[in-house]
Amino acid sequence: MARPKWLQSFTQHGTKPPYLLKYRSSEAFIIATIALAIFTDMFLYALIVPVVPFAIETRSHVDSSKVQYWVSVLIAIYAAALLFFSPICGWLADRSTSRRSPLIIGLFALLGATILLDIGSSIGVMIAGRILQGTSAAVVWVVGLALLADTVPQERLAQAMGYVGAGMSIGILIGPLLGGVVFDRAGYGAVFAMAYALIGIDVILRLLLVEKKVAARWDPEADGREWNRNFKSAKEGSKEAVQDSSNDLEKELGRIPPTDPEQGTARVTERTSIEASSAPSRRRVRDRLPPLLSLLYSRRLLAALFGAIMQAGVMTAFDSVLTIHVADIFHWTSTGAALLFLPIVIPSFLGPIFGWLSDKYGGRYLATLGFLFACPPLVSLRYIDSNTINDKVLICALLFLVGLSLTMTFPPIMAEISAVVEAKEKKMIASGMPGYGPGGAYAQAYALFNMAFAAGCTLGPLLAGFLVAQQGWSTMAWILGVLSAVAAVPTFFWLGGFLFAKAPE
Incomplete structure (x- = not known):
């Protein structure tokens, strides 16, 4: 009976493959681990929201008149840490030999943040806890999404991102609900007992995870995306791989006509050489910039980042105004107001379905319709x-x-980030440039996405709160609607490449 490929290669490498390698390095397990990591991060962020005001007043002995001020400061510190550390995490992750190691380090940062917030009896300790929490979030989002981009082929990536979106939404939803209920019934310690239990589960899954490139030591075909394997072959000096990659790209772009049967491949080579030599020097200069800056020249990426800001801003705008508005109009308690967030979050369970639709039919129209329908x-x-x-x-x-x-906009925008990186790197290699290096630039691209999303989460509540305070609920509502419609414009024209371009960007 023939053994599986990953077992056949056992003797070739001279070492025993890790236990259950096939399952621990599978797409399903990696997606589940990253989705749980995102869920854990958002759950622990939201879990302490109903607890922090109590902790500030009773444990840190802050005057009741200053509680609201320090709650706002702690929220702002988390967002600032997330924005500051995202590009750093992206740069380091793309130069690291492993995605798994930063994920584990980020988890220990989250554990440290949770301990500080649990035992902290002063504002200074709680500030340190929020900084660590923001740092952990930067690691999880940047490295986790980059690992997904490494693992899942582009044609299925939007569906995988749908599971990540569902994990994020569920964490945001049940975190404050469980935090408030458990705090009322069992006290401060029980709230953090839930946090430690969830971190423990997350630790187990992250330690069990085996990256595709590690699994490739025993199964060469397991090395994530096919493009990653081609790129590595090119970097190892295989001229044939470089030429094949270049020609495949040019054919995709429609720039190479079918090979002339009389002239063979000479016609292709000549055409490629002429186009490479006539490429604007400005493009070559910007492609030699650090990846974080080079990526920002892509209008596709800028459109996706703008969509992420608008999406996060509209979604989180209700955090600062909805509870107060329904309390004034319907005279609901905080519990009733909290339950009103359920209708917003429940559709996130459809994220994988919208991701599948995006993979099958393209994300441009799905994301555009999402912004317009909102x-x-x-x-x-x-x-x-x-x-x-x-x-x-x-x-x-x-x-x-x-x-x-x-929810319709989330998977296609997240999948577009990695699509831009892949398209730009293929172009660079096709023109004779080395690309972004062995580590690629996925983590740095998702660092930009994370910064955009964090900016939206910061600006949305501030804008909504300001509009309600100055102009009223009615004005806020139609302005949010207009912003959503505005987001549809660059999404329609640029997501997936300029709509009227002869070749993708």
């Missing part, structure tokens, strides 16, 4: 102004439609 329900929120059954039902329906529409 506009009418957002504008219609301005009519929620009276304490009636109709208004209560209407706001639930409108929030559900907003959540559904924004």
Whole structure:
């Protein structure tokens, strides 16, 4: 009976493969591990939201009049740490020999943050805890998404990102709910007992994870994307691999006509040489910039980052205004207001389905429709102004439609980040340049995405709170609707490459 390939290579490498290698390095296990890592990060971030005000007042002995101020400061510190450390994590991760090691380091940072927030009895300790928490979030999001890009082929990446989006939304949803309920029933210590238990599960999965490139020591075909294998062959000096990669790219772009049967490949080589020599020097200069800067020259990437800012901004805008508005209009308690976030988050379970649609039919139109479909329900929120059954039902329906529409935008935008990196690197190699190096630039690209998403999460609540305070709920509603419609414009024209270009960017 023939042995599987990954067992056949056992004797070739002279070492025994890790136990259950096939399953620990599978796409499903890696996706599940990253989705749980994202869930853990968001769950622990949201878990302490109803607890922090109590801790500040009773444990840190801050005057009650200063509680709101310090809550805002702690939120801002988390966002600042996330923005600051994201590009650093991306740069280091792309130069690291492993994605798994930074993920484990990030998990220990999260554990340290949780311990500090648990035992902290002063504002200084809590600030240190929030900085560590923001750093851990930067590692998880940047390195985790880069690992997914390494593992899952581009044609299935949007669906994988849908699972990540679901993990994020579930963590944000149940974190504050469980935090508040457990705190009321069992106290401060029980809240953090949940956190430690979840971190323990996360530790086990991250330690079990085996990257595709590590599994390739026993199974060469397991090395993630086919493009990664071709790139490594090129870097090892295989001229044939470079030429094949270049020719495949040029054929995809429609720049090489079918080979002339009389002239053979000489015609292809001549055409490629002429185009390479006529390429603008400006493009060559910008491709030699550090990856983080080189990527920002891509209008495709800028469109995706703008979409991420708008998406995060609209989604989190309700964090600062929805609870207060329904308390004023419907006289609901904090529990009722918290449950009102359910209609926004529940559609995130459809993220994998929207990801599959994006992979099959392209993300441009799905993301554009998502931003456009979010506009009418957002504008219609301005009519929620009276304490009636109709208004209560209407706001639930409108929030559900907003959540559904924004869920449509999440997988294609996240998958577009890695698509830009792959397209740019193929172009660089096709023109005779070395590409982004052995580590690639996925982590740095997702660092930019993480910064954009964090910026949206920061600006959204601030904008909504300012508009409600200065102009009222009605004005805020239609402005959010307009912003969503504006986001659809660059998404339609640039996501996946310029709509009217003869060849993708």
